[in-house]
Amino acid sequence: MNMRMADMTLDGNAIGGLLREIFTMEVTNAEATCAGCGAVNAVGRVEVYVHAPGTVVRCPACQQVLMRIVRGEGRYWLDLTGTRTLELVET
Amino acid sequence: MILGASSVTGEISLNPHEVRAFGVTSRGPLLWTQAELVELVHETPRVASLLFNVPDWPGHLPGQHVDIRLTAEDGYQAERSYSIASPPEERSVALTVERLDDGEVSPYLVGELRVGDKLELRGPIGGHFVWRAGDDRPLLLVAGGSGVVPLMAMLRHRAAASHKTSARLLFSSRTFADIIYREELDRLAAASDGLTIFHTLTRDTPQGWTGFTRRIDAAMIQQVAWPKEQTPAVFVCGPTPFVEAAADLLVGVGYDPLWVKTERFGATGASGG
Numbered sequence: 001m002n003m004r005m006a007d008m009t010l011d012g013n014a015i016g017g018l019l020r021e022i023f024t025m026e027v028t029n030a031e032a033t034c035a036g037c038g039a040v041n042a043v044g045r046v047e048v049y050v051h052a053p054g055t056v057v058r059c060p061a062c063q064q065v066l067m068r069i070v071r072g073e074g075r076y077w078l079d080l081t082g083t084r085t086l087e088l089v090e091t
Numbered sequence: 092m093i094l095g096a097s098s099v100t101g102e103i104s105l106n107p108h109e110v111r112a113f114g115v116t117s118r119g120p121l122l123w124t125q126a127e128l129v130e131l132v133h134e135t136p137r138v139a140s141l142l143f144n145v146p147d148w149p150g151h152l153p154g155q156h157v158d159i160r161l162t163a164e165d166g167y168q169a170e171r172s173y174s175i176a177s178p179p180e181e182r183s184v185a186l187t188v189e190r191l192d193d194g195e196v197s198p199y200l201v202g203e204l205r206v207g208d209k210l211e212l213r214g215p216i217g218g219h220f221v222w223r224a225g226d227d228r229p230l231l232l233v234a235g236g237s238g239v240v241p242l243m244a245m246l247r248h249r250a251a252a253s254h255k256t257s258a259r260l261l262f263s264s265r266t267f268a269d270i271i272y273r274e275e276l277d278r279l280a281a282a283s284d285g286l287t288i289f290h291t292l293t294r295d296t297p298q299g300w301t302g303f304t305r306r307i308d309a310a311m312i313q314q315v316a317w318p319k320e321q322t323p324a325v326f327v328c329g330p331t332p333f334v335e336a337a338a339d340l341l342v343g344v345g346y347d348p349l350w351v352k353t354e355r356f357g358a359t360g361a362s363g364g
Contacts, residue, residue: 007331013354014172016216017158020121029218044219044352089218091118 008051012043015055018069019043022076025088035084036064043086123160126212128204129183134271138237139201140176140187145212150179153244154221154326154354157184157214161196171196174240174328174354175215178247184212187271189237220326220354224252228324229317232260233307233337235329239271241354242326246279246286257285261315263307263333266295289315307333312340319345324352331355 012028019027028044039061046066047058054070059082068079080086130142156174163169177185190201204210222230222245230249232242239262249255264270270290280288291303291311303311317323325346327337334355341351 006335008357009331009335010355010357011353013156013217013220016156016218017121017170017172017213020216024119026216026218028216028220042219044217044354091218 010048012046030088033084034059035082037062123211123213125209127209138189142183142185145184151215152221153248154241155215155217160211169195176240180251187240220352229321230258231323231325233327234262235333238329255284259287261289263291267297328354
């Protein structure tokens with residue numbers, strides 16, 4: 001990853017609104033378990049790239065893709081292959 | 092877990108406003124609503140605070156943000172996230188926005204939007220990068236430029252709280268004129284209620300400046316950060332390179348990475364503003 005890409009890294013806080021279009025509960029304080037390395041991180045803490053076509057979410061420990069989200073033409077396409085579990089907090 | 096179960100049920104007396112802030116729910120659909128600009132305050136040459144009246148605003152927590160959506164005549168839409176600057180105790184929702192000259196949204200918000208104009212807004216959003224005044228841990232806030240905005244909501248919330256935990260703010264700005272909320276921060280620090288503010292300027296410094304005069308580094312963090320034995324609550328916000336440098340330095344003084352909550356803007360100017 002070159003410096004410019006690294007500078008564009010956001011975190012899960014940035015997609016709180018997008019995730020609330022899909023989930024009825026707040027997601028940034030949910031804990032995601034990486035299917036690759038098993039690391040557990042609050043979604044607010046994971047790496048987010050929004051400059052791809054769609055949104056790519058990566059594990060901060062091993063860089064595996066946790067989620068891919070594409071929105072368009074009246075649909076949401078959500079790939080959660082890299083997320084083993086998502087633990088949401090009731091408020 | 093992070094939000095501290097002890098804060099709600101502890102001995103701390105809460106005024107009704109604080110109770111309202113704690114009662115914020117984030118269930119159900121997040122809907123766009125029409126927000127009306129009721130006041131515009133110029134903070135620095137490039138930064139303005141916009142106060143919105145948002146119908147049926149459910150209340151918020153310091154650190155949360157809203158999304159703003161602009162729609163062009165041809166139907167093209169642009170969405171951006173902006174941190175809330177106002178504390179939960181205030182009725183209106185204040186955003187403080189830096190104008191990025193190559194941005195799509197910020198030049199409209201800072202420059203074209205007038206009092207009485209309406210735009211689409213949704214929120215509050217976020218449950219990770221939030222702080223409540225009932226959290227007893229010493230508070231360390233580290234801001235780069237307009238990264239101070241959500242941290243200001245925390246300081247304003249703290250100022251309104253009956254119980255004030257010890258707090259420190261390290262705020263990096265380019266020049267003296269670029270220091271957002273400078274006079275209000277001076278007033279908050281002058282209250283001598285356990286808040287200490289450290290400024291650093293990375294470009295020009297005025298004569299007689301007594302703050303730091305460099306980018307944040309290990310020596311600065313060492314001087315400003317609470318000893319790790321005090322297990323502080325830490326919030327870092329700013330451009331991505333700033334946030335990553337600060338977070339690394341804080342881990343370098345022995346902080347558990349889980350104490351350090353971060354919010355990144357992306358590289359300044361590259362995020363589309």
